[in-house]
Amino acid sequence: MSEPVQAVAERDVLDEDDGISPHLLGSVRAALAAEDRDRLLRELSDLHQSELGRLLERLTPFERTALVDFVGADFDYSALTEVDEAIRLDILQTLSSERVAQALGTLESDDAVYILEDLPEDTRNAVLEHIPFAERLRLRRALEYPAETAGRRMQTEYVAAPPYWSVAQTLDYLRSDPNLPDRFSEIFVVDPRFRLMGSVALPNLLRASTRTLIETFVDPDPQAIAAEMDQEEAARLFERYDLLSAAVVDEDGRLVGVLTIDDIVDVIQSEADEDIRLLGGVGDEELSDTVAQITRSRFSWLLINLATAILASLVIDMFDATIQQMVALAVLMPIVASMGGNAGTQTMTVAVRALATRDLTIHNAWRVVRRETTVSCLNGALFAVLIGLVASVWFSSTALGLVIAAAMIINMLAAGLAGILIPLLIDRAGADPAIASGTFVTTVTDVVGFFAFLGLATLFFT
Amino acid sequence: MSEPVQAVAERDVLDEDDGISPHLLGSVRAALAAEDRDRLLRELSDLHQSELGRLLERLTPFERTALVDFVGADFDYSALTEVDEAIRLDILQTLSSERVAQALGTLESDDAVYILEDLPEDTRNAVLEHIPFAERLRLRRALEYPAETAGRRMQTEYVAAPPYWSVAQTLDYLRSDPNLPDRFSEIFVVDPRFRLMGSVALPNLLRASTRTLIETFVDPDPQAIAAEMDQEEAARLFERYDLLSAAVVDEDGRLVGVLTIDDIVDVIQSEADEDIRLLGGVGDEELSDTVAQITRSRFSWLLINLATAILASLVIDMFDATIQQMVALAVLMPIVASMGGNAGTQTMTVAVRALATRDLTIHNAWRVVRRETTVSCLNGALFAVLIGLVASVWFSSTALGLVIAAAMIINMLAAGLAGILIPLLIDRAGADPAIASGTFVTTVTDVVGFFAFLGLATLFFT
Numbered sequence: 031m032s033e034p035v036q037a038v039a040e041r042d043v044l045d046e047d048d049g050i051s052p053h054l055l056g057s058v059r060a061a062l063a064a065e066d067r068d069r070l071l072r073e074l075s076d077l078h079q080s081e082l083g084r085l086l087e088r089l090t091p092f093e094r095t096a097l098v099d100f101v102g103a104d105f106d107y108s109a110l111t112e113v114d115e116a117i118r119l120d121i122l123q124t125l126s127s128e129r130v131a132q133a134l135g136t137l138e139s140d141d142a143v144y145i146l147e148d149l150p151e152d153t154r155n156a157v158l159e160h161i162p163f164a165e166r167l168r169l170r171r172a173l174e175y176p177a178e179t180a181g182r183r184m185q186t187e188y189v190a191a192p193p194y195w196s197v198a199q200t201l202d203y204l205r206s207d208p209n210l211p212d213r214f215s216e217i218f219v220v221d222p223r224f225r226l227m228g229s230v231a232l233p234n235l236l237r238a239s240t241r242t243l244i245e246t247f248v249d250p251d252p253q254a255i256a257a258e259m260d261q262e263e264a265a266r267l268f269e270r271y272d273l274l275s276a277a278v279v280d281e282d283g284r285l286v287g288v289l290t291i292d293d294i295v296d297v298i299q300s301e302a303d304e305d306i307r308l309l310g311g312v313g314d315e316e317l318s319d320t321v322a323q324i325t326r327s328r329f330s331w332l333l334i335n336l337a338t339a340i341l342a343s344l345v346i347d348m349f350d351a352t353i354q355q356m357v358a359l360a361v362l363m364p365i366v367a368s369m370g371g372n373a374g375t376q377t378m379t380v381a382v383r384a385l386a387t388r389d390l391t392i393h394n395a396w397r398v399v400r401r402e403t404t405v406s407c408l409n410g411a412l413f414a415v416l417i418g419l420v421a422s423v424w425f426s427s428t429a430l431g432l433v434i435a436a437a438m439i440i441n442m443l444a445a446g447l448a449g450i451l452i453p454l455l456i457d458r459a460g461a462d463p464a465i466a467s468g469t470f471v472t473t474v475t476d477v478v479g480f481f482a483f484l485g486l487a488t489l490f491f492t
Numbered sequence: 493m494s495e496p497v498q499a500v501a502e503r504d505v506l507d508e509d510d511g512i513s514p515h516l517l518g519s520v521r522a523a524l525a526a527e528d529r530d531r532l533l534r535e536l537s538d539l540h541q542s543e544l545g546r547l548l549e550r551l552t553p554f555e556r557t558a559l560v561d562f563v564g565a566d567f568d569y570s571a572l573t574e575v576d577e578a579i580r581l582d583i584l585q586t587l588s589s590e591r592v593a594q595a596l597g598t599l600e601s602d603d604a605v606y607i608l609e610d611l612p613e614d615t616r617n618a619v620l621e622h623i624p625f626a627e628r629l630r631l632r633r634a635l636e637y638p639a640e641t642a643g644r645r646m647q648t649e650y651v652a653a654p655p656y657w658s659v660a661q662t663l664d665y666l667r668s669d670p671n672l673p674d675r676f677s678e679i680f681v682v683d684p685r686f687r688l689m690g691s692v693a694l695p696n697l698l699r700a701s702t703r704t705l706i707e708t709f710v711d712p713d714p715q716a717i718a719a720e721m722d723q724e725e726a727a728r729l730f731e732r733y734d735l736l737s738a739a740v741v742d743e744d745g746r747l748v749g750v751l752t753i754d755d756i757v758d759v760i761q762s763e764a765d766e767d768i769r770l771l772g773g774v775g776d777e778e779l780s781d782t783v784a785q786i787t788r789s790r791f792s793w794l795l796i797n798l799a800t801a802i803l804a805s806l807v808i809d810m811f812d813a814t815i816q817q818m819v820a821l822a823v824l825m826p827i828v829a830s831m832g833g834n835a836g837t838q839t840m841t842v843a844v845r846a847l848a849t850r851d852l853t854i855h856n857a858w859r860v861v862r863r864e865t866t867v868s869c870l871n872g873a874l875f876a877v878l879i880g881l882v883a884s885v886w887f888s889s890t891a892l893g894l895v896i897a898a899a900m901i902i903n904m905l906a907a908g909l910a911g912i913l914i915p916l917l918i919d920r921a922g923a924d925p926a927i928a929s930g931t932f933v934t935t936v937t938d939v940v941g942f943f944a945f946l947g948l949a950t951l952f953f954t
Contacts, residue, residue: 048728048850080732088855205699214695215677215736232694233676237667266510269761270542272754274677274736291753292734295760299731302764303845309768310841311834317842317851321863325870328838332871335834336878339827346826350819357812360822361805364938367826368801369794372773376790379772380779383765388510389779393550401783408787409794416798476826 043081050085058085062096070097071104083112086121087318095124107133111141114318115148122149131160134169138211140185140293143172147182172287180264181257183297184278184287187211190218193227193245197238215274218285219248225283226254254279257286261297266388268294305386308464309379311335334469342367342476349484352492358425359487362434366483369413370441370475377402377449378471382463385453399450406446410439433490437483441475448474505543512547520547524558532559533566545574548583549780557586569595573603576780577610584611593622600673601627602647602755605634609644634749642726643719645759646740646749649673652680655689655707659700677736680747681710687745688716716741719748723759728850730756767848770926771841773797796931804829804938811946814954820887821949824896828945831875832903832937839864839911840933844925847915861912868908872901895952899945903937910936 045051054073061070074082086094086109098105098121110118122130122145134142134157146154146169154173158166168186175181189210191200200217204210217235219227228248238247254277255264267273268291278287307313313327346353346363353359381398384390390398414435422431452470453463507513516535523532536544548556548571560567560583572580584592584607596604596619608616608631616635620628630648637643651672653662662679666672679692690710700709716739717726729735730753740749769775775789808815808825815821843860846852852860876897884893914932915925 048732049853049855078733201698204695205701212695213693213736231675232698233666233674236663236694236698239667269757270510271540274675274753291736291757295731295753295757298757298760299764299849302761302768303849306764306768306771306845307841310771310837312838312841315842317846317856317860321866321870324863325867328835328867329871329874331838332831332834332875335831336827336875339830340882342830343823343827346823350823353822354816354819357816357822360815360819360825361808361812363822364808364826364829364942365798365801365805368804368938369798372794372797373790375772376774376793379769379774380777383768384779387761387765391511393511394779398779401786404783405787405790408783409791412791413794413798420802476830480826 043077044084048084050081050088055085055088058097059089059093062093062100065100067100070100074101074106077106079106079108080112082106082109086113087117091120094121098124103132105133107145108137108141111144114316116316116318116320118145119148123153127153127156128160130157134161135165138185138187139165139168139172139287140183142169143182146173147177175257178261179257180255180259180261180278180289181286183261183264183293184257184289185211185293186287188218188277188285188288189214190220190224190285191230191244192222193219193243193248195244196240197235197242197244198240200235200244201240213290214288215290216252217244218252218277218288219244220285224285226252226277226279226285228252229277252277254283255289256281262301264289265294265297265301269298301386305382305464308462309382309468311468338469338473338476341473342480345477345480346484348481349488352484352488356430356487356491358421358427358430359484362421362430363480363483365417366434366437366441367476367479369417369438370445370479371472372445373406373409373442374445374449374471374475375468377406377446378453378467381450381453382467385457385463390454395454399447399454402446402450403443406442407439410442410446413442414438429490430487433486434483437479437486440482441479444478445471445475505539506546510546512543512550517547517550520559521551521555524555524562527562529562532563536563536568539568541568541570542574544568544571548575549579553582556583560586565594567595569607570599570603573606576778578778578780578782580607581610585615589615589618590622592619596623596631597627600647600649601630601634601749602645604631605644608635609639637719640723641719642717642721642723642740642751643748645723645726645755646719646751647673647755648749650680650739650747650750651676652682652686652747653692653706654684655681655705655710657706658702659697659704659706660702662697662706663702675752676750677752678714679706680714680739680750681706682747686747688714688739688741688747690714691739714739716745717751718743724763726751727756727759727763731760763848767844767926770924771844771930773930800931800935800938803935804942807939807942808946811942811950814946814950818892818949818953820883820889820892821946824883824887824892825942825945827879828896828899828903829938829941831879831900832907832941833934834907835868835871835904836907836911836933836937837930839868839908840915840929843912843915844929847919847925852916857916861909861916864908864912865905868904869901872904872908875904876900891952892949895948896945899941899948902944903941906940907933907937 042051042053058070058073061073089097110121134145146157149157158169161169172182172184172186191203215232217230219229221227228250229252230244230248234247253267253271253273255267257278257280273291275288275290277285278289280286311331315324315327381390417438418431418435421434422428448471453467456463456466504513504515520532520535523535551559572583596607608619611619620631623631634644634646634648653665677694679697681689681691683689690712691714692706692710696709715729715733715735717729719740719742735753737750737752739747740751742748773793777786777789843852879900880893880897883896884890910933915929918925918928
């Protein structure tokens with residue numbers, strides 16, 4: 031106690047890449063090989079669930095099962111919420127339903143639901159049968175809410191008090207009830223029918239005199255979240271109002287659980303990840319997925335791209351006579367298409383993110399469309415001059431320079447318009463603009479790029 | 493108090509798109525036009541800072557200035573942390589340095605720093621001169637830490653106690669000191685030289701008996717964050733250990749501030765945003781930027797793309813004789829390049845995100861490279877068959893089908909390798925792989941695609 035604490039980096043758990051340190055990994059492997067349970071427990075004892083999760087990911091499937099088996103009841107099953115789904119299912123299927131049920135009993139309800147929701151339905155039911163009645167009821171209720179809603183993500187352990195309790199009574203309750211969660215940042219105030227009346231932030235409770243009644247300093251207007259609310263919408267509420275936790279209420283306003291910021295951080299992270307992956311043309315894949323799974327999921331995206339690429343080729347094929355006359359067109363045409371594709375992607379990226387963060391709405395859409403059009407015209411003009419000069423010099427033809435310059439302006443303008451209008455239309459239609467915008471935008475810029483360039487060349491040179 | 497609270501959606505502040513409701517906007521505009529200060533204050537009174545920020549963004553520049561001016565000292569300046577940088581600077585430059593200094597005095601230190609850091613240096617110094625000495629010193633210290641570090645983001649208001657205090661003494665202190673922050677989730681325990689000894693989470697303080705000494709239940713090993721730590725690294729610590737707040741310490745282990753989860757949520761959001769924008773080829777632009785700013789920032793990305801597109805054209809130019817002989821090559825060549833570009837982007841997206849979340853490290857890089865290569869070969873083979881059949885039928889030439897099939901396999905393999913190796917190399921070199929990976933990967937797939945297809949065709953057909 032007399033020495034100041036060490037920063038986390040100085041513990042020998044993670045290396046500078048945030049991976050498990052070679053020392054720890056070696057020691058755990060040695061303990062496993064020697065079947066030295068004491069040493070293994072010692073190594074694992076001060077690991078946080080996320081570190082244990084990372085360690086599991088580094089072990090072979092065989093080592094993982096051996097470790098869970100060997101550590102037995104002392105294993106911290108919350109680590110399973112930190113590993114890839116494939117690894118989690120892998121570990122769980124080596125355990126009996128009774129063991130899984132016992133393991134879930136040691137977890138907070140949101141972690142238990144997180145693990146249960148990915149299990150095949152019959153395994154899930156078998157596990158639930160071994161969970162005590164009251165707990166099973168709560169888990170089943172959370173599982174009944176649709177995936178990715180507040181009700182599915184919430185924790186059913188929370189602290190609630192009636193408004194007529196004094197601070198002293200509330201503190202007594204906190205000290206005496208062993209079933210309360212370890213971590214909470216507010217106390218919910220409920221009426222006799224358990225309808226939410228308000229909340230008390232812990233700092234306010236600490237500052238109040240012990241004889242004060244709860245109702246005198248309750249915040250009557252906390253952010254309550256409907257259990258059916260989409261987790262992404264709930265995350266926006268947390269961000270907007272800087273919440274640490276929020277009550278989850280059913281359709282009658284009754285308190286059913288609490289959403290905490292750590293779950294919301296995961297939601298924010300995974301929603302941003304989802305946007306990046308969708309824009310990059312990859313689906314919901316994880317690093318631990320098998321080659322077959324990945325090949326299949328990427329195949330469908332590439333198949334759509336093949337169709338649009340063939341569409342662009344059909345456009346080129348319309349002008350095969352012109353190309354035969356003037357091969358320079360074949361040399362230059364990818365430049366027009368590529369510049370349009372990049373400019374369109376720029377605009378689309380801004381639009382997709384602004385839609386996701388709700389910075390782009392119907393109210394400012396017109397202003398943004400106008401702005402993107404102006405930017406496209408300006409950059410179109412600049413690059414028209416540049417590529418016009420390059421083409422004139424390269425192929426010693428001013429006419430060719432003028433044709434490619436004109437095609438560039440047309441395609442950059444098309445890129446700007448497609449980049450903003452396509453995401454807006456997809457959003458209006460109720461779909462996620464990150465999914466399909468990219469394909470549509472590059473299809474437009476390929477088709478317009480080839481058509482404008484080869485079409486103008488045909489008019490000019492034949 | 494007898495009625496349960498309303499969910500936030502039922503307040504008439506935001507519409508379903510999370511924009512300011514037309515009713516509120518109209519009412520604020522009417523109050524501004526009528527110079528009705530009472531009505532204006534009534535409309536603004538129960539707005540959260542983020543809602544006020546959103547409202548400011550919907551007003552015209554003229555209305556904004558009028559509103560801030562009109563509301564005067566009652567204006568909630570924390571709303572300025574919620575608006576685009578351009579709007580913030582716009583509002584601030586209409587105010588005198590004294591007024592800005594007064595405004596900052598009403599804010600928490602992290603919000604004050606956030607506003608100060610974007611000001612031009614002379615304005616910033618002028619404002620700082622009007623801030624009381626002690627506060628100015630704290631702000632200057634935070635501003636001295638580099639941008640995007642924990643020291644820059646931290647709040648300098650926190651609750652600290654010595655280890656020999658009893659719980660009762662600590663509670664007395666909390667009740668009596670008016671300068672403590674409104675919101676905090678832990679109390680830091682420090683030695684006489686203010687070195688961090690540990691922390692006490694509020695639920696533990698609430699549960700302890702009032703005569704207990706703080707030192708008996710302090711957590712001696714909290715996650716302490718060095719003031720120089722990059723905010724992104726700090727965010728990872730918060731995520732990994734599910735923190736609500738963390739002590740920020742200087743190089744001597746002395747407590748200098750606290751980082752809270754709401755700041756970290758903003759960091760996580762903006763780092764993910766940055767990755768998406770970089771992958772989409774747009775820099776640090778905001779919806780409120782001017783057309784000139786946006787055109788300039790996008791121009792440089794497009795210029796790089798122009799260079800790589802010309803490089804690809806030079807490759808095509810090498811085979812102009814072959815194309816002249818067989819125009820079908822010009823028609824088909826974009827398909828090979830486009831499929832490679834898409835497959836490379838898929839792999840690159842996965843790699844860039846896995847590097848950002850530290851799921852991809854030196855330890856599993858080899859496994860991931862092998863996996864990506866296998867996926868590329870499989871999808872390459874599948875699409876080789878598909879496009880081979882299409883080309884054979886379209887141009888009635890089995891030889892052409894075989895050539896494009898072979899080129900497709902080669903380019904898909906190149907795409908997979910480039911998609912994983914380029915981000916890994918950029919990361920090893922210490923740069924952000926999101927910045928340049930896209931350009932390099934599509935350059936590789938364009939060059940390899942055109943070269944393989946036209947080169948094989950030249951070998952076969954001439």
